[in-house]
Amino acid sequence: MLEQINTTNLELQIKDTQEKSNNILITNEEQLLQATDFLGNVKKLYKNAEEERKEITKPLNDSLKAINKKYKIITEPLLALESKLKTLITAYLKNKDEQDRKIVEEERKLLEAKRIELEEQEKNANKEELALIETQKNSLEQQEILNMVDNKLNNQIRTENTLISKKKVWKFDVVDIYKIPNKYLILDEKKVAEDIRNGIIEIEGLKIYQEEIIAVR
Numbered sequence: 001m002l003e004q005i006n007t008t009n010l011e012l013q014i015k016d017t018q019e020k021s022n023n024i025l026i027t028n029e030e031q032l033l034q035a036t037d038f039l040g041n042v043k044k045l046y047k048n049a050e051e052e053r054k055e056i057t058k059p060l061n062d063s064l065k066a067i068n069k070k071y072k073i074i075t076e077p078l079l080a081l082e083s084k085l086k087t088l089i090t091a092y093l094k095n096k097d098e099q100d101r102k103i104v105e106e107e108r109k110l111l112e113a114k115r116i117e118l119e120e121q122e123k124n125a126n127k128e129e130l131a132l133i134e135t136q137k138n139s140l141e142q143q144e145i146l147n148m149v150d151n152k153l154n155n156q157i158r159t160e161n162t163l164i165s166k167k168k169v170w171k172f173d174v175v176d177i178y179k180i181p182n183k184y185l186i187l188d189e190k191k192v193a194e195d196i197r198n199g200i201i202e203i204e205g206l207k208i209y210q211e212e213i214i215a216v217r
Contacts, residue, residue, distance in 0.1 A: 005056060010049055017045060043216045093166060 021042075026035050118137055121129070156165045174180070192203065201208050 010052065013045060014049075017042060039214075039216055089164070 021038070024031075024035055024038060026032050115137065156163065192206065195203070196208060
């Protein structure tokens with residue numbers, strides 16, 4: 001498509017205009033009028049280029065918008081279903097995690113009690129008994145490692161076609177907007193400009209002033 005767009009004539013006009021602008025000098029009224037006329041031609045050339053561009057891109061943009069809208073409508077039920085399923089899975093896993101935590105805590109208490117018992121036995125144990133106690137302590141450590149591995153594995157759910165995993169992400173809610181540092185607040189410049197156009201020229205924290213610019217018609 002891009003190769004079919006011929007901009008040669010436009011590019012030549014722009015190049016010619018650029019070259020002519022190198023000779024512009026404003027030191028008197030006559031040169032001011034000439035520069036004003038030249039500015040009008042620059043503006044007209046830009047306007048023509050924009051009209052040409054829009055003539056090409058508008059049908060494409062309209063088609064793109066229509067396609068996006070169509071697919072958005074078609075796929076909205078899928079997004080809603082995805083959200084619903086995630087909510088159901090999250091609720092189930094949250095409940096399961098709570099149950100698993102209770103089981104892990106009970107196992108931890110049992111292992112800790114067994115470790116304390118072995119440490120008490122060590123105080124009066126002979127050489128052979130110490131070796132047996134050391135073996136049992138190593139077994140407790142291995143069991144703790146296995147429990148940790150099982151806990152990590154519970155963060156993933158795998159089926160033949162799908163893998164889902166649990167992860168923690170940071171989120172926030174606004175509690176008191178007046179305490180939020182200024183660096184997190186964004187000035188609504190459009191609203192400020194609109195209020196100024198409507199006659200509001202005093203806004204606390206802003207310096208509002210007029211500046212002369214050149215308008216070309």
